Each structure stands twice: as C-alpha cells, then as structure tokens.
Amino acid sequence: MKRDKLVDKVVKLFRLGDAEKSHTTEGELLSAITKARELMALHNISMVEVEGSLDQTKVDELRIKVKAHSAYTRKGKFARYDHPIMTAVSILTDTKVYMKNLNGYQSAMFVGEEIDAHVASELYNVLLPSLRKFTREACGTGWSRYHTDYALGFGQRVVERSKEAVKKDAQNESMALVVTKKKDAVAIFWKDLGLVPSKARSRRYSEEYTRGYNDGTKMNLNYQRNIKK
DSSP: OHHHHHHHHHHHHHHHTOTTTSOOOHHHHHHHHHHHHHHHHHTTOOHHHHHTTSOHHHHHHTSOOEEEEEEEEEESOOOTTHHHHHHHHHHHHTOEEEEEEETTEEEEEEEEEHHHHHHHHHHHHHHHHHHHHHHHHHHOSSOOHHHHHHHHHHHHHHHHHHHHHHHHOGGGGOSSSOHHHHHHHHHHHHHHHOOOOOOOOOOOOOHHHHHHHHHGGGSOOOHHHHSOO
16 A cells, blocks of 8 residues: 555656646756656656556656766866766766767766766766865865876775765665666667777876875765755
8 A cells, every 4th residue: 555655656746747737847847757756766666657647648758868968078188087076976876977079179978867967967067176176275276296196096085985875875876767777778878879998098196196095085975965956
C-alpha cells in the first residue's frame, strides 16, 4: 500500500509538470518533474510502474533526454588544473566530460541526462573559481608554476573526495532518474561522439602539489548548497 501511494505521488507530480494541462510556471514545472524523478531514484520505482497511469504522450516526453551541455568556452586551451575539477563535477553529477575544439576556442562539454548536464555546468562554474581562490590564498597573488602545482594537487584531492562522497551517498549516483536506463542512454550518446583520448603529458611537480593536495579537503562539494535554485 505504501509503494502504491508513492507511485501515485510520482504520477501526480508528473501531471503537475504538464504545462498544457495545468497553470504551473516554468519553475514549478521543473521542480515537480525533478521531485518525481528523485522519488523514483530514492525508492527504486521503475518507469514501467508509472507508465500505466500516464497517457502515451506524457510517457514519451519523460523518456531520458541526453544532452551535451557546454559549461565554459575560452580562447585557446584550458589550464591543466581545470581538468581535475571537470572530473570531480562529472563524478558528482553522474555525467561525462570532454573538450570540444572549434575555430581556436575550446569548450568543456558535460554529457548526461538533461538536468544532470545542466547542474554539472553550473557546479563547474562554482568549484573552479573556488579552486583559484584557495590557490591564491595559499600561494599569493599572480600565477606561477607553483600556483599551478598547488592547484593540481588540490584538484586531485577534490577528485578523490568526490569518489568517496558518491560511495557514501547512494543518491549522488543519480540525481534525478532511474540509474540503469540513464546510463544506457548516456553510453549510446557517448559512443556516437566517437572521441579519441589524448595522451597525458608528464611533469615533475614542486612541493606545492603536496600542499595543495592536503588543502583539497577544504572545498565544499555539496552541490545543493553551492547551486542555489
């Protein structure tokens, strides 16, 4: 009976998120859909259980939509310390990330379910400035190879903490959708991109790398606090 009530609640939330049949605002619509998907992930409710109570048009609308969302574009190439933060964000939001090059500009692209990819792009633009702030507080103004080493060490620690956070909190594995269907959809999208991995450059790091690694525990990785709705 409890599960039936939960499924009924999910159905009602999906219907509330139907702009054509209700008077909800865009924000209320997104909130209803997100809440419904969070309940599905939290209580392991499959789309099959919900589909029977929804008309086919609505069911089709709720199929997993995978997108590649641009987080940031810059002229030239991203700094080396940008990449650990991208990796950490992709772990926290259950997305994949790749670099897109076009006409001398480079973009960080997060691939995932539509909402997850959007959150990833927002979170990246919160955590990267935070990394730079910690680095300048530790190493002083300006930017040198010692700043870069510190930032790389800090970023590596953030990546490791992100992996630990996901293991501890099962909800972080999927923010909004049934996990299996989403991962399958992302895998197909990723395969179609046909990306070729680049080779990592080797480099000797100064002691600032270790210092940054130790300070990497200071960054707040709670995206619900970092990103305000």
